[in-house]
Amino acid sequence: MQRGYKLVHLILDNGSSHRPKYLETWLKNQGFAVEIIVHWLPVRSSWLNQVENFFSQLQRHALMPNNFDGTAMLAGHLLDYINWRNHLPSPIKWTYTANDLRKKYGLPPAQPDRTLAAVAA
Numbered sequence: 001m002q003r004g005y006k007l008v009h010l011i012l013d014n015g016s017s018h019r020p021k022y023l024e025t026w027l028k029n030q031g032f033a034v035e036i037i038v039h040w041l042p043v044r045s046s047w048l049n050q051v052e053n054f055f056s057q058l059q060r061h062a063l064m065p066n067n068f069d070g071t072a073m074l075a076g077h078l079l080d081y082i083n084w085r086n087h088l089p090s091p092i093k094w095t096y097t098a099n100d101l102r103k104k105y106g107l108p109p110a111q112p113d114r115t116l117a118a119v120a121a
Helices: 023-028 050-062 071-086 098-104 114-120
Strands: 007-012 035-040
């Protein structure tokens, strides 16, 4: 096991392709050398899914208006946008915490995850 990791937190949205009823059972039966804990993002919380955020920005900034003369022009426009984005990296500044979410659903505050603290140290 590389670096001694024993636990993987898998975070998935509630999209139908990610939510088969047997996924967690299937993961447990694969014999992975790590424990996998699946966390499901709340329904209608696409703002938590960074891929959704990227595609939303891509659509707004690179695909509208959609007057391309062909797929080559479209591909070039998409690559230009991605290159532009890659030259302007900025960290995500989260303001909504796990405890904010837990409070919204009437759950007690989360206890510190000792596994993640050990990995970060």
